[in-house]
Amino acid sequence: MATNPQSKVSGAIANGAKPWITHDQEPFIKISNLTKKFGDFTAVDNVSLEIYREELFCLLGGSGCGKSTLLRMLAGFEAPTSGKIEIDGQDMSGVAPFDRPTNMMFQSYALFPHMSVEKNVAYGLLRDGVSKNDAYSQVNEMLKLVQLEDFGKRKPDQLSGGQRQRVALARSLIKRPKLLLLDEPLGALDKKLREETQFELINIQESLGVTFIVVTHDQEEAMTLSTRIGVMNEGEIVQVGEPREVYEFPQSRFVADFIGSVNIFEGRVSDDAIDYVRIKSEDANCEIHVSHGVSCTENQKLWFAIRPEKMTVTHKKPHKTKLAKFNWISGIVDEIAYQGNLSVYRIKLESGKVVRITKSNRLRHDEDEITWDDKVYVSWEDTAGVVLTQ
Amino acid sequence: MSKTMGHKPQQGLLGWFKRRGRTLVIAIPFWWLMVFFLIPFAVVFKISFAEAIIARPPYSQLFTFAENGVVQIKLVIANYGYLLEDSLYISAYWSSIKIAFVSTLITLLVAYPMAYYIARSPLRRRNVLLMLIILPFWTSFLLRVYAWIGILKTNGIINNVLMWLGITNEPFVMMQTDFAVYVAIVYTYLPFMVLPLFTNLVKLDQSLLEASNDLGANSLTTFFKITLPLSVPGIIAGSMLVFIPVVGEFVIPALLGGPDTLMIGKVLWNEFFSNRDWPVASAVAIVMLVLLVIPIMLLRNAQNASHEEGA
Numbered sequence: 136m137a138t139n140p141q142s143k144v145s146g147a148i149a150n151g152a153k154p155w156i157t158h159d160q161e162p163f164i165k166i167s168n169l170t171k172k173f174g175d176f177t178a179v180d181n182v183s184l185e186i187y188r189e190e191l192f193c194l195l196g197g198s199g200c201g202k203s204t205l206l207r208m209l210a211g212f213e214a215p216t217s218g219k220i221e222i223d224g225q226d227m228s229g230v231a232p233f234d235r236p237t238n239m240m241f242q243s244y245a246l247f248p249h250m251s252v253e254k255n256v257a258y259g260l261l262r263d264g265v266s267k268n269d270a271y272s273q274v275n276e277m278l279k280l281v282q283l284e285d286f287g288k289r290k291p292d293q294l295s296g297g298q299r300q301r302v303a304l305a306r307s308l309i310k311r312p313k314l315l316l317l318d319e320p321l322g323a324l325d326k327k328l329r330e331e332t333q334f335e336l337i338n339i340q341e342s343l344g345v346t347f348i349v350v351t352h353d354q355e356e357a358m359t360l361s362t363r364i365g366v367m368n369e370g371e372i373v374q375v376g377e378p379r380e381v382y383e384f385p386q387s388r389f390v391a392d393f394i395g396s397v398n399i400f401e402g403r404v405s406d407d408a409i410d411y412v413r414i415k416s417e418d419a420n421c422e423i424h425v426s427h428g429v430s431c432t433e434n435q436k437l438w439f440a441i442r443p444e445k446m447t448v449t450h451k452k453p454h455k456t457k458l459a460k461f462n463w464i465s466g467i468v469d470e471i472a473y474q475g476n477l478s479v480y481r482i483k484l485e486s487g488k489v490v491r492i493t494k495s496n497r498l499r500h501d502e503d504e505i506t507w508d509d510k511v512y513v514s515w516e517d518t519a520g521v522v523l524t525q
Numbered sequence: 526m527s528k529t530m531g532h533k534p535q536q537g538l539l540g541w542f543k544r545r546g547r548t549l550v551i552a553i554p555f556w557w558l559m560v561f562f563l564i565p566f567a568v569v570f571k572i573s574f575a576e577a578i579i580a581r582p583p584y585s586q587l588f589t590f591a592e593n594g595v596v597q598i599k600l601v602i603a604n605y606g607y608l609l610e611d612s613l614y615i616s617a618y619w620s621s622i623k624i625a626f627v628s629t630l631i632t633l634l635v636a637y638p639m640a641y642y643i644a645r646s647p648l649r650r651r652n653v654l655l656m657l658i659i660l661p662f663w664t665s666f667l668l669r670v671y672a673w674i675g676i677l678k679t680n681g682i683i684n685n686v687l688m689w690l691g692i693t694n695e696p697f698v699m700m701q702t703d704f705a706v707y708v709a710i711v712y713t714y715l716p717f718m719v720l721p722l723f724t725n726l727v728k729l730d731q732s733l734l735e736a737s738n739d740l741g742a743n744s745l746t747t748f749f750k751i752t753l754p755l756s757v758p759g760i761i762a763g764s765m766l767v768f769i770p771v772v773g774e775f776v777i778p779a780l781l782g783g784p785d786t787l788m789i790g791k792v793l794w795n796e797f798f799s800n801r802d803w804p805v806a807s808a809v810a811i812v813m814l815v816l817l818v819i820p821i822m823l824l825r826n827a828q829n830a831s832h833e834e835g836a
Contacts, residue, residue, distance in 0.1 A: 245736035259740035
């Protein structure tokens with residue numbers, strides 16, 4: 136991309152660089168103590184965030200968590216109540232949307248209904264005084280990139296949802312913004328198309344080397360797309376991390392529960408050593424052994440979170456030579472959902488708590504098939520779960 | 526469907542009403558409009574081909590029965606020819622269309638910012654403002670035109686205030702001028718322009734304006750590139766609602782206009798009531814209708830064509 140001044144570093148993140156760990160780069164976007172209030176309601180609450188060049192950063196959260204407001208402040212549609220946004224070292228306070236080095240792809244796509252696809256895409260270039268010939272040759276290139284080269288003359292209402300989504304993407308990319316903001320970019324597509332488009336989006340992002348900030352409520356989408364995820368709740372960023380980090384090492388019950396599904400046992404510390412912790416949980420009706428140290432005090436109340444796929448369900452009592460009395464519980468199969476590639480079991484423990492366990496169906500026919508009302512044993516490795524203190 | 530099919534069709538008037546109710550509800554007003562537009566139109570059309578005579582009614586019969594039982598039809602086309610001969614009619618048509626065009630334009634220019642502002646207001650204020658737009662309809666149209674006489678006349682409110690402020694020593698002559706006609710027309714027809722524009726502008730998707738802003742267009746460019754083109758249907762609807770009745774407007778030019786204010790409505794009135802030449806008056810009316818219908822048809826065709834292009 137000759138027109139892209141950032142081309143010299145293009146692909147660094149795509150090749151596995153992690154500036155948020157190595158800190159060998161200045162952050163591209165610096166959000167400091169950003170707050171937005173609408174009357175009494177605080178939509179965004181003291182958010183600080185650093186995003187690096189060419190990242191594909193996802194803001195993930197439920198509806199009303201402030202993620203869209205944060206995005207609109209980056210685009211310049213909302214003025215922050217307090218705090219600062221810097222893009223590429225430039226303070227954005229008081230800079231109008233049309234003077235910002237950002238472009239936005241709207242959730243509704245916001246295509247101009249009275250203009251053809253070509254004119255929609257050319258709009259941004261023509262506003263910058265690019266000559267018509269130049270603009271339209273760039274438009275053709277961009278339409279090729281999103282595989283719509285034959286649709287230039289059509290009006291938006293003559294396109295399918297997926298095509299419209301790509302026009303919106305082309306229009307927001309045509310000016311080669313330093314930063315592209317995407318508000319639920321795949322939200323209006325059906326599941327299958329969404330999955331295909333996710334990868335297309337990543338390819339386009341990597342080939343153009345534009346920094347993306349994507350707002351989404353779909354955790355699967357966030358996991359697939361992003362270099363890092365910022366999980367938001369009630370206006371605050373509750374955790375920032377790479378997808379694996381956020382999934383495997385959630386820092387709070389909210390994050391653990393919001394991303395993927397999880398079984399959470401409440402308990403108290405019964406034995407706190409340097410290299411392990413034991414938690415006595417009435418929920419689980421057993422003692423939980425965790426093979427790493429946790430900074431906590433004796434008898435402190437905390438939570439043990441474990442993902443459904445990290446638990447095993449068997450008919451036979453698990454016999455382990457070491458630590459035989461920990462990390463297994465008996466229960467009754469309450470519900471089974473067969474989903475083809477995996478089965479989901481809801482198992483009622485003796486304590487009355489119901490846990491969710493998934494098991495991939497590796498065998499086409501299982502001799503020892505688990506079925507309704509079976510008495511089963513649920514067990515897990517001592518590294519499988521996370522201890523949460525909040 | 527199967528559920529209703531299973532029921533036995535109800536007998537009697539009630540059953541008939543249930544089955545035909547929907548058609549009936551639409552058909553009654555439809556036929557009302559058809560009948561009470563088409564019959565008078567046919568009558569006027571017939572009279573326009575008659576000859577003026579001193580009688581009651583003051584025109585000759587189209588069909589006469591000769592003694593041998595043969596029906597005679599007598600068509601007089603001279604009435605239409607007369608409209609071309611006397612330059613009064615052509616200049617009256619021309620002046621009506623000109624006045625209607627100019628006042629539609631002024632109304633549009635005044636109404637657009639109003640409609641835009643109302644559409645952008647928060648819901649509560651929007652309702653109050655819409656109420657204010659409709660409020661003048663609570664008083665009679667005639668009364669409001671008379672009120673303008675009080676405002677515009679030589680010793681009226683405007684002149685009194687201007688002279689009291691010392692801005693002028695001589696009162697301005699505003700009554701019996703085209704100016705007074707324009708003022709009253711724009712005032713009277715403003716709601717008919719504001720309301721269709723409002724209904725159009727209120728539907729405008731805000732994210733389109735944000736997208737335009739985001740792509741580098743300032744507010745002014747955004748208005749001309751996005752808002753204005755998308756509000757064209759509202760502009761057309763409003764302009765039709767103003768232009769068409771203004772062409773035939775009679776009361777305003779009669780009360781506020783001077784002897785120079787030539788409008789076809791006034792000519793028509795004179796022809797009917799002063800000259801008692803019903804056939805010529807009818808011809809004037811028919812020609813006016815044709816003059817109005819043709820541009821409307823052309824406009825509709827153009828609109829349909831642009832829709833086809835889109836489809």
